[in-house]
Amino acid sequence: MPSDRSSTPSRLSRRGFTGALALGAAAAAATPALARVRQAGKETIIGSGEHTFRVKHHFPQLPDRYTWQTTHNVAVDGTGNLYVIHEGRKEQKDHPAIFVFDPAGTFIRAFGSQFQGGGHGIEVRKEGEGEFLYVCGYQQVKAFAKLTLDGETVWYRKAPMESGCYAAGEDVSTTATWTREGFLPTNVAFLDDGGFLLADGYGTFKIHRYDKDANWVSCFGGAGDGQGTFNTAHGLWVDRRPGRAPTIVVTDRAHDTLQVFSMEGVYQETLPGFGLPANIDSWKDLLVVPELKACVTLLGPDNKPVAKLGEAVARLGTVENLRGQPDKWVDGEFVHPHDACFTPAGDIFVAEWVATGRVTKLEKV
Numbered sequence: 001m002p003s004d005r006s007s008t009p010s011r012l013s014r015r016g017f018t019g020a021l022a023l024g025a026a027a028a029a030a031t032p033a034l035a036r037v038r039q040a041g042k043e044t045i046i047g048s049g050e051h052t053f054r055v056k057h058h059f060p061q062l063p064d065r066y067t068w069q070t071t072h073n074v075a076v077d078g079t080g081n082l083y084v085i086h087e088g089r090k091e092q093k094d095h096p097a098i099f100v101f102d103p104a105g106t107f108i109r110a111f112g113s114q115f116q117g118g119g120h121g122i123e124v125r126k127e128g129e130g131e132f133l134y135v136c137g138y139q140q141v142k143a144f145a146k147l148t149l150d151g152e153t154v155w156y157r158k159a160p161m162e163s164g165c166y167a168a169g170e171d172v173s174t175t176a177t178w179t180r181e182g183f184l185p186t187n188v189a190f191l192d193d194g195g196f197l198l199a200d201g202y203g204t205f206k207i208h209r210y211d212k213d214a215n216w217v218s219c220f221g222g223a224g225d226g227q228g229t230f231n232t233a234h235g236l237w238v239d240r241r242p243g244r245a246p247t248i249v250v251t252d253r254a255h256d257t258l259q260v261f262s263m264e265g266v267y268q269e270t271l272p273g274f275g276l277p278a279n280i281d282s283w284k285d286l287l288v289v290p291e292l293k294a295c296v297t298l299l300g301p302d303n304k305p306v307a308k309l310g311e312a313v314a315r316l317g318t319v320e321n322l323r324g325q326p327d328k329w330v331d332g333e334f335v336h337p338h339d340a341c342f343t344p345a346g347d348i349f350v351a352e353w354v355a356t357g358r359v360t361k362l363e364k365v
């Protein structure tokens with residue numbers, strides 16, 4: 001998860017990114033709190049009413065032979081197993097980038113060394129009687145793939161040159177290209193016809209549509225000022241909550257908004273008021289939106305916030321390089337939520353963009 005980018009080829013430094021986090025911290029902190037942190041014996045509790053959660057930071061633990069190398073995204077399969085992908089260090093080519101844990105947080109297996117240095121998005125999809133992982137790699141990886149739950153590759157794809165969006169050679173390149181003609185995919189969302197959507201979140205800012213056999217079909221979006229175009233189309237989801245027509249929701253991260261599209265990719269509306277929203281998931285009538293500005297927001301059926309969990313935006317402006325100082329992290333508060341997903345029971349896993357890794361389980365009370 002590198003720094004924010006404008007629609008030009010220029011790239012902010014890490015210092016510029018953390019500065020952008022600090023700017024706006026005061027405004028975000030002024031927003032009325034919809035959730036609070038409290039202690040119940042040795043337990044940390046956040047939220048209120050039906051959106052109350054028990055906080056379990058560092059829920060899954062790696063065996064000593066592995067290390068977290070900037071945790072990025074999380075997904076849960078049908079048995080409740082948790083899948084975590086980290087970015088990984090590209091010089092450690094034999095180290096896995098994907099880790100699997102049972103529902104109690106006990107390590108099961110690891111794989112995915114081909115994504116080291118660029119591990120980013122991960123989702124689980126049920127197909128027939130089986131389940132599969134869809135994985136995105138950015139940086140030098142510049143690819144997306146379908147894997148079995150044990151890590152075997154079903155297919156592996158690079159830039160869709162037939163889209164006409166990319167510079168020559170992007171389909172074979174292994175050099176990160178931070179321009180609007182580069183391919184740096186970040187996340188996927190699934191379609192009812194067996195196809196899927198792919199967000200080129202750090203490249204063209206396009207949303208690509210693929211069929212069930214991973215053939216490119218079309219795309220929409222691209223770089224721009226909003227209302228159908230993006231400044232970092234980082235995450236996406238198909239919103240199938242009951243009582244509404246399905247829509248595509250995209251996190252327009254550097255604009256601090258979500259954009260809503262028809263299933264054909266036609267722009268409908270913009271939802272403002274977030275702090276670098278990174279991805280989306282749904283459960284019943286709720287959307288969860290992890291925000292890099294130290295908050296996990298729950299949206300109700302009217303797309304209004306019903307809870308702001310672990311909100312600690314003000315600390316981003318008062319503690320320099322908070323993400324690099326784990327000793328200053330506070331129980332019940334987030335630093336940089338990068339992804340979140342629901343379990344079937346309504347619990348939430350949160351992965352944060354921190355080098356030493358932090359995956360939190362929010363257990364519904």
